[in-house]
Amino acid sequence: MARIAGVDLPNKHVEIALTYIYGIGRTSAVKICNTVKIDPNRQMNDLSNEEVNELRKIIENEYKVEGRLRTEMALNIKRLMDIGCYRGLRHRRGLPVRGQRTRTNARTRKGKKKTVANKKKS
Numbered sequence: 487m488a489r490i491a492g493v494d495l496p497n498k499h500v501e502i503a504l505t506y507i508y509g510i511g512r513t514s515a516v517k518i519c520n521t522v523k524i525d526p527n528r529q530m531n532d533l534s535n536e537e538v539n540e541l542r543k544i545i546e547n548e549y550k551v552e553g554r555l556r557t558e559m560a561l562n563i564k565r566l567m568d569i570g571c572y573r574g575l576r577h578r579r580g581l582p583v584r585g586q587r588t589r590t591n592a593r594t595r596k597g598k599k600k601t602v603a604n605k606k607k608s
Contacts (some may be wrong), residue, residue: 487537488530491545491552501526518544595606
């Protein structure tokens with residue numbers, strides 16, 4: 487089992503296995519395979535150690551992945567919250583950030599329903 491950027495890659499096609507690394511999607515995976523001149527449809531276990539090392543070098547040098555990417559994204563969100571812009575306030579309150587409706591839906595961001603009691607009609 488190959489280990490790149492601190493992630494154990496499963497025995498799948500190289501193109502798919504690389505997407506297990508946070509920050510690498512399908513298009514990036516195909517580009518990486520093309521630069522290393524590896525067929526994207528080969529299995530990970532069929533790769534030699536030299537090919538795995540080439541993959542590792544390219545990913546470490548040219549892509550921001552895993553921990554570095556996560557910290558950068560967290561700092562970006564923290565910056566938005568610190569300057570108090572609209573997006574930062576939405577992050578702080580745990581509401582949808584990109585203009586989605588909140589009257590219905592938005593349950594992923596808002597969490598479990600909290601029923602608000604009505605005032606008695608006198």
